Amino acid sequence: MEDSRETKQKLIESAKVEFMEKGYMKASLRTICKNAGVTTGAMYFFFNDKNDLFAGVVGGPLTELRTVIESHMLAEIKEMDHYTPGQQYDMQEDMKAATDVVKTLFKYKDEYELLITRSQGSSFENIIDDMADMLNSHYRDMFWTMKGYKSAKQMTKEDKFIVHWMAHDQVDIFVHLLTHCKNEKEALKQLKGMFSYIIGGWFSVINNT
Amino acid sequence: MEDSRETKQKLIESAKVEFMEKGYMKASLRTICKNAGVTTGAMYFFFNDKNDLFAGVVGGPLTELRTVIESHMLAEIKEMDHYTPGQQYDMQEDMKAATDVVKTLFKYKDEYELLITRSQGSSFENIIDDMADMLNSHYRDMFWTMKGYKSAKQMTKEDKFIVHWMAHDQVDIFVHLLTHCKNEKEALKQLKGMFSYIIGGWFSVINNT
Amino acid sequence: MEDSRETKQKLIESAKVEFMEKGYMKASLRTICKNAGVTTGAMYFFFNDKNDLFAGVVGGPLTELRTVIESHMLAEIKEMDHYTPGQQYDMQEDMKAATDVVKTLFKYKDEYELLITRSQGSSFENIIDDMADMLNSHYRDMFWTMKGYKSAKQMTKEDKFIVHWMAHDQVDIFVHLLTHCKNEKEALKQLKGMFSYIIGGWFSVINNT
Amino acid sequence: MEDSRETKQKLIESAKVEFMEKGYMKASLRTICKNAGVTTGAMYFFFNDKNDLFAGVVGGPLTELRTVIESHMLAEIKEMDHYTPGQQYDMQEDMKAATDVVKTLFKYKDEYELLITRSQGSSFENIIDDMADMLNSHYRDMFWTMKGYKSAKQMTKEDKFIVHWMAHDQVDIFVHLLTHCKNEKEALKQLKGMFSYIIGGWFSVINNT
DNA sequence: CATGAATGAGGTTTCATTCAT
DNA sequence: GATGAATGAAACCTCATTCAT
Numbered sequence: 001m002e003d004s005r006e007t008k009q010k011l012i013e014s015a016k017v018e019f020m021e022k023g024y025m026k027a028s029l030r031t032i033c034k035n036a037g038v039t040t041g042a043m044y045f046f047f048n049d050k051n052d053l054f055a056g057v058v059g060g061p062l063t064e065l066r067t068v069i070e071s072h073m074l075a076e077i078k079e080m081d082h083y084t085p086g087q088q089y090d091m092q093e094d095m096k097a098a099t100d101v102v103k104t105l106f107k108y109k110d111e112y113e114l115l116i117t118r119s120q121g122s123s124f125e126n127i128i129d130d131m132a133d134m135l136n137s138h139y140r141d142m143f144w145t146m147k148g149y150k151s152a153k154q155m156t157k158e159d160k161f162i163v164h165w166m167a168h169d170q171v172d173i174f175v176h177l178l179t180h181c182k183n184e185k186e187a188l189k190q191l192k193g194m195f196s197y198i199i200g201g202w203f204s205v206i207n208n209t
Numbered sequence: 210m211e212d213s214r215e216t217k218q219k220l221i222e223s224a225k226v227e228f229m230e231k232g233y234m235k236a237s238l239r240t241i242c243k244n245a246g247v248t249t250g251a252m253y254f255f256f257n258d259k260n261d262l263f264a265g266v267v268g269g270p271l272t273e274l275r276t277v278i279e280s281h282m283l284a285e286i287k288e289m290d291h292y293t294p295g296q297q298y299d300m301q302e303d304m305k306a307a308t309d310v311v312k313t314l315f316k317y318k319d320e321y322e323l324l325i326t327r328s329q330g331s332s333f334e335n336i337i338d339d340m341a342d343m344l345n346s347h348y349r350d351m352f353w354t355m356k357g358y359k360s361a362k363q364m365t366k367e368d369k370f371i372v373h374w375m376a377h378d379q380v381d382i383f384v385h386l387l388t389h390c391k392n393e394k395e396a397l398k399q400l401k402g403m404f405s406y407i408i409g410g411w412f413s414v415i416n417n418t
Numbered sequence: 419m420e421d422s423r424e425t426k427q428k429l430i431e432s433a434k435v436e437f438m439e440k441g442y443m444k445a446s447l448r449t450i451c452k453n454a455g456v457t458t459g460a461m462y463f464f465f466n467d468k469n470d471l472f473a474g475v476v477g478g479p480l481t482e483l484r485t486v487i488e489s490h491m492l493a494e495i496k497e498m499d500h501y502t503p504g505q506q507y508d509m510q511e512d513m514k515a516a517t518d519v520v521k522t523l524f525k526y527k528d529e530y531e532l533l534i535t536r537s538q539g540s541s542f543e544n545i546i547d548d549m550a551d552m553l554n555s556h557y558r559d560m561f562w563t564m565k566g567y568k569s570a571k572q573m574t575k576e577d578k579f580i581v582h583w584m585a586h587d588q589v590d591i592f593v594h595l596l597t598h599c600k601n602e603k604e605a606l607k608q609l610k611g612m613f614s615y616i617i618g619g620w621f622s623v624i625n626n627t
Numbered sequence: 628m629e630d631s632r633e634t635k636q637k638l639i640e641s642a643k644v645e646f647m648e649k650g651y652m653k654a655s656l657r658t659i660c661k662n663a664g665v666t667t668g669a670m671y672f673f674f675n676d677k678n679d680l681f682a683g684v685v686g687g688p689l690t691e692l693r694t695v696i697e698s699h700m701l702a703e704i705k706e707m708d709h710y711t712p713g714q715q716y717d718m719q720e721d722m723k724a725a726t727d728v729v730k731t732l733f734k735y736k737d738e739y740e741l742l743i744t745r746s747q748g749s750s751f752e753n754i755i756d757d758m759a760d761m762l763n764s765h766y767r768d769m770f771w772t773m774k775g776y777k778s779a780k781q782m783t784k785e786d787k788f789i790v791h792w793m794a795h796d797q798v799d800i801f802v803h804l805l806t807h808c809k810n811e812k813e814a815l816k817q818l819k820g821m822f823s824y825i826i827g828g829w830f831s832v833i834n835n836t
Numbered sequence: 837c838a839t840g841a842a843t844g845a846g847g848t849t850t851c852a853t854t855c856a857t
Numbered sequence: 858g859a860t861g862a863a864t865g866a867a868a869c870c871t872c873a874t875t876c877a878t
Contacts, residue, residue: 004858025234025330029852040853042859050852120329121234162402165385169406172381176374193371196417197378197410204409205402213841238869251842253870422862441747443652447848458849460863468848538650538747580820583803587824590799594792611789611832615796618831619824626823631837656873667874669838677873 008046008056010036016057019114024054025121054122058115061108062127068104069131072097073138080145091199098191101174106184116175128171135167146206162205166198173198217255217265219245225266228323233263234330263331267324270317271336277313278340281306282347289354300408307400310383315393325384337380344376355415371414375407382407426464426474428454434475437532442472443539472540476533479526480545486522487549490515491556509617516609519592524602534593546589553585564624580623584616591616635673635683637663643684646741651681652748681749685742688735689754695731696758699724700765718826725818728801733811743802755798762794773833789832793825800825 014036018027047053181187223245227236242249256262352372390396432454436445451458465471561581599605641663645654674680770790808814
């Protein structure tokens, strides 16, 4: 059992290297197995196919990230219940959430970069859109509440569009931090500026439309 | 001569279809040629290789887009010369530029989507970053001017980072409009909201840091 | 394991036939594999590429030949130590060496003919020159010793040129025997005459210059 | 007419360059035509096929060489009529012939090197053997005369074999001079040594068998 | 004389995957 | 758990040659 664990682990590490270097599509299973010191057949014992191997590399970190995000979204939803229109926005809570996300991102930097920039061709190729969609419904609720609507039904098509964009942009900010900062520390330093930007945008949208 | 034009055109159209369906990497030259009713050899008479064929599809529109953007950047640079700090920002000019860009984008919607979402593996795979870089230096100048700095040299590392992000985001907005609106008219309708967002963000950054 | 050996062997034999018929360059891997009753993919399991397959055919025999030659060169070097100028040349030893070389050549006649006459385009295309170079330094030592020089440094440019030629010619003699005699027996019969020729030439050069 | 001459000449020169660089087989007609500034079709007006183009490059020089050799062979044949066994060999005449050959070789050095080292795949690939065969019958006559035989019929199989070899070697000497000397002058300087070698060999064979 | 388009067959190589052992 | 052989399809690309114009 120990041995098999080790083999699987070696495969995952070798796969990570190859996927990062060549991207999902151009990566060669042969090369991965050779570098892991394992035969192709062995790989097919542990993984169903190329995509499953990719999932073996990025699956864990992805789940962890989802957990972090979801837990914060739940927290915000609770807070939203006490919101009264016109109330001063409290950045504090959101910053804490974002900080947690950034920390998670840099905990498995390689894997997240893989997901974001090198997953084309795999089942994860739409991961960015998926994350944005995940945030979308949450942002919708924030939007109509802050806008003073009675319910989501009052939202216009334009409202929905801009909210969808903002969900996307939130994700893009994290992507940008991940791909343009060399470590967590630096990313956290930039986070405040990014937040200032996104919140400025958010309120500009709330007040102007 | 008539015939040859036609053959080349058929190849380009067949290539466009295949590239859009499968993406650059997975697209098959064989399939492209077969659907164009032409042998592979013929294709290699007109194009050097797969990448050149891709360029044959997207090259023209890309050049046109670059021209539009550059002409507007020159216009803004001139305007910047008369800028005095504290002066009210005039969205008018920028909206006109953005409107032109959106119009161009929807003029060759297929080709730009190809470039943005399906060019991985080709020499155009970094097109988004290239466009962002193109805007970056321009945005730097706007930034330090509006910030009241004497020159670009006063910009901190954080300033540069956030400006780089905003250049990226500007590009992403256009990408979002292109990929989420079904036609020019709809995109132009959403443009104002997007602009409100980005300008809100921009001023928030200018004033807070 | 038995099976795989067999497959590889069949490939090598099929390759030999094709290479002999068409030469390295014009030989088709498709044809080789088809005649071996194997898919191209299988071939690439055993060999890295076309050149490696060619090496699979000629590599063994080539190594064997090199071993034979080198062992004899060592023997001659030892003998040379006791040489005194003017001493009668003893053909005996050299004939024995040459006999061994001829025997080796006819042991794998096909493979050596392949190497010599059909390897253009492969990594073995300069094999004749390589062999000549191998003999060259050895012949230089023989030359200056027999000439009565104190060291190799006394050799003129002309000396070096003619020695280089004689090294080449030695190789050519073996090539000629291989390509113009149908079997070992016949080649050995001609060997004496060839030797008479080369030794006549050798001494003529030693005495006349 | 002037123009067409020029076009043909440009093609020949471009072909020479390409053939020298890549060898007959790997040379590309496309490349040749492109570098000549001419279309493929035009080439096929002047030449029947790839081989004919190669002939266009080397044909002239080859004819010239054949003429030189044949004229000298005729001269030697006449001289041979007055030969009496035991008579001192007069190197003079042969040296003059060889000198002429060397001069011719260096007159079109490129073309002859092409023929000798880069013609594999063309109809000239056996040129060396052809030249040797050309000399062979001539050498046979010299051999039996000097040996004191009454006619060629007295020659043994071994006699014929060694004569064939010497004809080959004669050719190889010229090849060696051509490929190892950088110009005519240097080649002529080495010629005497080479001659000493070959004549030493020749007489050694005549006297020993 | 020369163009330029097109053919069609062929080239070597790579790939993810399977399966008997 | 793992091996190693084998599949079979497809990949991109190059070639000498032809022919209507």
